[in-house]
Amino acid sequence: MKTINIGLMGFGTVGTGVVRLLSEHAALLAHRVGTSLRLRRIADRDIESPRPVEVDPKILTTDPQQIIEDPSVDIVVELLGGITPTRELCLEALHRRKHLVTANKALLATHGLELFEAASKSRVDLGFEASVCGGIPIIRALREGLVANRITSIVGIVNGTCNYILTKMTQEGRSFQEILQEAQREGYAEADPSLDVDGIDSAHKLQILASIAYRSYVDLRSIYIEGIRAVDPSDIQYAKELGYRVKLLAIAKEVGGELEVRVHPALIPEDHLLASVGGVFNAVLIEGNAAGSLIFYGRGAGQMPTASAVVSDIVEIAQNIVHQRPSRPPHLPEITTVEVSLKEMDRLRTGYYLRVMAIDKPGVLSKVSGILGEHHISIASVIQKGRREQRTVPVVMMTHEAQEGDMRKALAEIDRLDMVTGRTVCLRVEGSHT
């Protein structure tokens, strides 16, 4: 049986993990695949620095084009990251009928359609298990395990950095900035943390999950994105007193034939299973109309978990090659046949947490609740924190389900009140029914 040749583009942390798994588990993987997997070539800008894995120096190159042009390479593994020139390299690999495995969520979320089309045209596989939630086999679960389900919702904690920061803020009551700087020192956050803390990375993963679940290529630009920079420790504290935790959630939900896709911090009840997902862990709650509620939990990032997912894709594709199975039913038609209409954010219905900063004098609550009432928003509970007459105090409220557009209008009016001294904090509430 022909050996399967692998070309690895990107010999960084995850790349090193992939090399380690391919070498340490060589016998096991060969047994699973039915033939051996050979690392044919590795491309990286830096091929000088020592890595904690042994590779034949002859297979190292600084030119990824050498992998793409090597006719013996069956599967290209892309771990370069970024969009340019990665996109071009991937497209060319696919055009040259090489199977592709990638962990690049940014690339898939922005240029996925093009890649799926190219893969479909060349009748090759495109594996991307590693692009969402690292070691958790969530793509397989959605695409295969839940194939008989209409997915009603996906609610995920899919960014480890944000979850680490929010968990620390909750446990220690310290500020976002302080924890972020600490996380950066400890290597849990990037030097430029915006992709993570501004919710963009979560949106990339949501784009991929929603596209598979709803078989419709969701445009990244249609996802509502709000990060965690503005989350204040006091709001985490008040949420805690009310029996909630604050988490950055990535949500895709079908409501009345329309799809909501949004990333934002949200309050979830403390007894909700996602509430106890702490630190860098990821978890995704999927509701299927047949399977019911499912949760997938694990390490969403890191060298070996991500490498584990990459190698699972390599094995699946290699099995297809060995057994001369055609590649899986192309993803593209699966993704574009069902049209879902996206729900505008203004029409979202959810519960809200509000913190109004107002001068402590009679009539404040009546004014604020009056404005809310005019916009069809009813209050479920109020906590007025402290009493400091004529000084600013926080008025914390939980509302019943209301419409986002109404809430925005009400907030604009509330913030214009003389007695309101700062911008009202507004956080959405999720998961009250689970």
Added chain:
Amino acid sequence: MKTINIGLMGFGTVGTGVVRLLSEHAALLAHRVGTSLRLRRIADRDIESPRPVEVDPKILTTDPQQIIEDPSVDIVVELLGGITPTRELCLEALHRRKHLVTANKALLATHGLELFEAASKSRVDLGFEASVCGGIPIIRALREGLVANRITSIVGIVNGTCNYILTKMTQEGRSFQEILQEAQREGYAEADPSLDVDGIDSAHKLQILASIAYRSYVDLRSIYIEGIRAVDPSDIQYAKELGYRVKLLAIAKEVGGELEVRVHPALIPEDHLLASVGGVFNAVLIEGNAAGSLIFYGRGAGQMPTASAVVSDIVEIAQNIVHQRPSRPPHLPEITTVEVSLKEMDRLRTGYYLRVMAIDKPGVLSKVSGILGEHHISIASVIQKGRREQRTVPVVMMTHEAQEGDMRKALAEIDRLDMVTGRTVCLRVEGSHT
């Protein structure tokens, strides 16, 4: 493209769910498979009772043999349950080169090897996603998603009935018998509950999971099994005071090249993620050497979750038929190539919870701890509940890690003490390191 014909043996609860999914999601499934799935024939002893799904009465038969002998049937779905005559029917279906999908964990755990051999010989698929944890795609996750991992441990809450009973006992402080009877009235427990409450059903599922994870057919008889009948509400209460929950766990763990396979009630720390798995839900914690800790959570039983898993297997097999892919690499060689040696229970090392019932007089603790010490067991903490001189009181202890064989000997000695008035309760402790 040829239609794929399905023969369904067993038109009970789950069978009805399968029929419903195949009909309600017909278009979606046809799209996924690449051709339509047709329910060719349904066999059940009872074809008279009305079901809440519509089927052509002409496809109903009381004779499962008609399905097996029908040359047009591609995939046989076995939802009859039981061992006889189900085993013979399944074997014959496989011999006749029909693909088989089954949810029958008892059959797989007792006669799996024979079935895998028959499937392998006939080069057909054998799908059994529905046999473990209902709607949770755990088989796929282990076999495919974690293919690059050495599995270090599997710890699962895999029996909904037991978890429901233990959850209720924890919440309400009532006895096993009382909750069991209530569960029977409410349909959460069978009239004959022994398969569930004696841990046998959990052992069946563990047998399947461990055989896949460790690629070695684990003999059901080698699994240590202890059910929940003897769990007393007082022990649940003391465990709670100590910061633990009591759960029935199914455990497969590789320790020093040996495999532990055991089902028993155990204390787990209250902040352990499995501790918050309540009611009829199932959850399995899998540790892989690359992917790290993963948890899969969901409905482990019930009509639609189980049907969801059955249909996911039907779809996978149907795709293989459509694309003329040979069946997956046969399971059998995968299962028998790696030999694992099973660890005898006496050599298990774990922490223990003990409740000694003893006359409240000076020297009891010193006697008991003396015996434990002689057997190399050291005490981590003690709670002496109540003080009733010269009357029996419970002495509750947590030990450090000790060896099961030592513990058994120590318990025999302790229970022979004059001052000890009843059999000492001994529960294992799990998950302190997660």
